[in-house]
Amino acid sequence: MRLEKLLEPFSIGTMKLRNRIVMCPMATGYCSELGEVTDKLRDFIEERARGGVGLIITEMAPVHGFGSTKYTSLMVEHDDRIPGLRSLAEVAHRHGAKIAVQICHGGRFASPRASHGMAQSASGFSGKTQWDSSSGGEGLVREISTEEIEQIVETFGEAARRVKEAGFDSVEIHGAHGLLVHEFLSPLVNNRKDRYGGDFAGRTRFAVDILRAMRKRVGKEFPIIFRISAEEGVEKGQGIKDSVEICRLLEKEGLDAIDVSSGTAVTDPLPDFPPFPPMCFPRGVFLNSAQAIKEAVKIPVIAVGRINDPVFANEILLQGKADLIGMARGLVADPELPNKIASEKLKEIRPCVGCMICLHTLFTRRPIECLGNAAVGRERQFALKKASHAKKVVVVGGGPAGMEVARIAAQRGHRVLLYEKDDRLGGQLNLASMPPYKLEIRGLTEFLISEVQRLGIEIHCGVEVTGDLIETERPDELILATGATPRILEIPGIDSDMVCTAWDVLNGSVEVRNKVIVAGGGTVGCEVAEHLAEKGHVVTIASQSAAIGKDIEQNTRRYLLKRLGDLGVTVLTNTKTMKIENGNVILGTYGSQWSAQCDQLVMAKGALPDRKLVGSLKRSFPGFFIIGDALEPRSAHEAIYEGARIGRVI
Numbered sequence: 001m002r003l004e005k006l007l008e009p010f011s012i013g014t015m016k017l018r019n020r021i022v023m024c025p026m027a028t029g030y031c032s033e034l035g036e037v038t039d040k041l042r043d044f045i046e047e048r049a050r051g052g053v054g055l056i057i058t059e060m061a062p063v064h065g066f067g068s069t070k071y072t073s074l075m076v077e078h079d080d081r082i083p084g085l086r087s088l089a090e091v092a093h094r095h096g097a098k099i100a101v102q103i104c105h106g107g108r109f110a111s112p113r114a115s116h117g118m119a120q121s122a123s124g125f126s127g128k129t130q131w132d133s134s135s136g137g138e139g140l141v142r143e144i145s146t147e148e149i150e151q152i153v154e155t156f157g158e159a160a161r162r163v164k165e166a167g168f169d170s171v172e173i174h175g176a177h178g179l180l181v182h183e184f185l186s187p188l189v190n191n192r193k194d195r196y197g198g199d200f201a202g203r204t205r206f207a208v209d210i211l212r213a214m215r216k217r218v219g220k221e222f223p224i225i226f227r228i229s230a231e232e233g234v235e236k237g238q239g240i241k242d243s244v245e246i247c248r249l250l251e252k253e254g255l256d257a258i259d260v261s262s263g264t265a266v267t268d269p270l271p272d273f274p275p276f277p278p279m280c281f282p283r284g285v286f287l288n289s290a291q292a293i294k295e296a297v298k299i300p301v302i303a304v305g306r307i308n309d310p311v312f313a314n315e316i317l318l319q320g321k322a323d324l325i326g327m328a329r330g331l332v333a334d335p336e337l338p339n340k341i342a343s344e345k346l347k348e349i350r351p352c353v354g355c356m357i358c359l360h361t362l363f364t365r366r367p368i369e370c371l372g373n374a375a376v377g378r379e380r381q382f383a384l385k386k387a388s389h390a391k392k393v394v395v396v397g398g399g400p401a402g403m404e405v406a407r408i409a410a411q412r413g414h415r416v417l418l419y420e421k422d423d424r425l426g427g428q429l430n431l432a433s434m435p436p437y438k439l440e441i442r443g444l445t446e447f448l449i450s451e452v453q454r455l456g457i458e459i460h461c462g463v464e465v466t467g468d469l470i471e472t473e474r475p476d477e478l479i480l481a482t483g484a485t486p487r488i489l490e491i492p493g494i495d496s497d498m499v500c501t502a503w504d505v506l507n508g509s510v511e512v513r514n515k516v517i518v519a520g521g522g523t524v525g526c527e528v529a530e531h532l533a534e535k536g537h538v539v540t541i542a543s544q545s546a547a548i549g550k551d552i553e554q555n556t557r558r559y560l561l562k563r564l565g566d567l568g569v570t571v572l573t574n575t576k577t578m579k580i581e582n583g584n585v586i587l588g589t590y591g592s593q594w595s596a597q598c599d600q601l602v603m604a605k606g607a608l609p610d611r612k613l614v615g616s617l618k619r620s621f622p623g624f625f626i627i628g629d630a631l632e633p634r635s636a637h638e639a640i641y642e643g644a645r646i647g648r649v650i
């Protein structure tokens with residue numbers, strides 16, 4: 001399918017783009033602690049430029065150390081950063097992409113470490129900085145003075161000058177997500193009494209002053225983009241009507257394009273949507289705002305927010321809802337996405353499913369990773385090299401680990417045989433896509449299946465591998481990716497017919513009775529609880545931990561917990577499932593026990609590695625590897641990473 005509109009060249013002011021695909025800004029955690037460009041960041045950018053994207057907007061780069069949201073943010077604070085920045089621009093240009101830097105000030109979200117515990121904000125808060133988990137501890141927030149505002153305006157101007165001097169094609173102002181510029185725009189946050197607060201003119205003055213200061217340094221011809229949170233998503237926050245007027249004003253002031261995001265990074269109260277929407281939000285979640293702004297201005301509009309399907313992206317352009325499509329996670333998952341669109345290989349695109357691993361790693365102060373793309377941040381080490389000689393590789397298990405190792409080994413020239421005892425490939429990923437709002441996982445499963453089929457791997461479904469079969473096959477390399485089985489508690493009464501596992505529920509092999517206790521409050525426990533509550537069951541989660549869903553990425557978790565609350569799911573924490581007695585489940589906490597009435601007990605107590613095959617092997621193999629959950633039950637992220645790694649070393 002030819003997606004002409006997406007592939008059309010387009011211009012933002014004087015900047016000519018080879019297509020309409022924009023890589024949106026993404027903090028990566030790949031810079032040094034001083035915010036310097038590293039090989040890792042350069043490789044990440046180069047890989048995306050090579051993949052055919054039209055414009056790359058780099059991660060947010062604080063204009064001032066105090067405004068740094070992360071300790072490893074790309075910095076544009078001093079002229080001594082220009083050579084490093086120039087090397088980024090060069091790698092993008094080498095492959096025909098244009099590149100901009102997003103400049104920002106973190107405001108109340110500045111890292112307490114960077115701001116020395118006192119973040120600067122449009123308005124004073126009696127509370128602490130909001131971005132604690134990512135910024136490294138707690139800090140306080142204070143209102144900046146009018147004099148400081150004037151200084152910060154100048155630092156934006158100077159940063160833009162550096163960006164231009166470093167050879168970039170454009171610069172973006174981060175005016176979104178609750179950071180400093182957005183704080184001023186927001187009627188909720190900005191309660192200043194000076195000329196930078198109050199009415200619309202006061203609240204927009206900071207953004208306008210910044211734009212003017214930047215324009216003065218970079219001249220008329222250099223494109224400036226503004227990222228807006230069109231809908232803040234919190235009560236009394238910035239709404240679309242205000243945002244349309246802000247865009248009109250900035251257009252009049254000589255802005256070249258608007259990048260329409262939404263949301264704020266505040267965590268309390270829960271906003272309608274976060275700036276980084278997880279898979280529980282629909283595709284194109286911010287699209288209506290982009291369209292409203294597009295109808296109000298003449299300058300180009302970039303739409304962003306879970307636009308991870310190229311056909312959908314093309315449709316948005318054809319319908320005139322935006323001029324350019326912004327993708328962030330889609331290009332993390334597959335840097336070659338634009339080239340694959342151009343060569344009409346849509347099925348070969350590894351999709352972003354909105355799993356949030358990238359943000360989870362970032363929020364836990366690690367460089368970004370990706371569920372499906374193990375090569376992110378390892379572009380150089382993981383570059384595929386042909387094997388020196390072709391081997392016969394047998395992979396046992398057609399879950400994500402098995403399919404990934406098979407895929408990589410086949411690409412390197414090995415002959416690969418993939419065995420799966422089930423009648424279909426996918427392993428636990430087939431279960432993972434069953435709970436509400438997790439259908440997107442199916443996209444990753446379908447990609448892996450389609451790839452192992454395309455690469456000519458010899459696939460044997462419905463065959464349980466035994467030691468004898470291995471003797472017959474005599475492989476050079478044997479990879480065990482046999483996954484895991486659900487863990488059943490060893491408690492009195494566990495043989496009762498009222499007990500089943502979360503896996504049984506999700507694969508539909510049991511008829512679940514009305515009143516359910518789910519034992520276990522991890523990812524699977526919470527998800528199966530929601531699955532059952534949505535079907536009308538009365539559900540209680542009994543978790544031994546002090547909180548449920550602790551292993552879930554924080555944005556996904558917050559919205560999941562809210563939905564569980566809305567569905568009336570009862571949550572018992574610090575609660576142990578003790579035994580089953582006379583058709584009742586006995587729960588216990590801190591020495592006391594009680595009988596909880598229910599019809600069904602659903603086990604969601606983790607999994608145990610399935611290594612039965614090891615015992616039946618007749619001999620050892622020099623080329624033998626166990627990967628994924630068979631090594632230790634964790635997640636598909638580790639399973640795919642291990643498949644990707646072992647596929648490269650055999």
Ligand SMILES: Cc1cc2nc3c(=O)[nH]c(=O)nc-3n(C[C@H](O)[C@H](O)[C@H](O)COP(=O)(O)OP(=O)(O)OC[C@H]3O[C@@H](n4cnc5c(N)ncnc54)[C@H](O)[C@@H]3O)c2cc1C
Pocket residue numbers: 355371396397398399400401402419420421422426427428429431432433463464465466481482483484503506523524527610613627628629630633634635636637639
């Ligand atoms: C409900 C649920 C939700 C989940 N959600 C997520 C999520 O959102 N994100 C995430 O990252 N992870 C999630 N996980 C975990 C993730 O699915 C697993 O960690 C991952 O699938 C492990 O991959 P694997 O390939 O190692 O094993 P598996 O996926 O278990 O695959 C192993 C395969 O080996 C086959 N097999 C076993 N023995 C043999 C044999 N002798 N011969 C032939 N075939 C054999 C099995 O039939 C199976 O298909 C979820 C899991 C569940 C159950």
Ligand SMILES: Cc1cc2nc3c(=O)[nH]c(=O)nc-3n(C[C@H](O)[C@H](O)[C@H](O)COP(=O)(O)O)c2cc1C
Pocket residue numbers: 024025026027028058059060102174176177227261275276277304305306307326327328329330358359362368
């Ligand atoms: C890992 C990660 C880091 C991000 N960092 C930034 C950032 O530095 N500046 C910004 O404006 N948005 C940032 N975003 C938001 C993205 O630019 C984008 O708006 C959002 O992810 C939605 O687009 P997507 O669905 O295509 O990923 C980040 C998103 C991710 C996933």
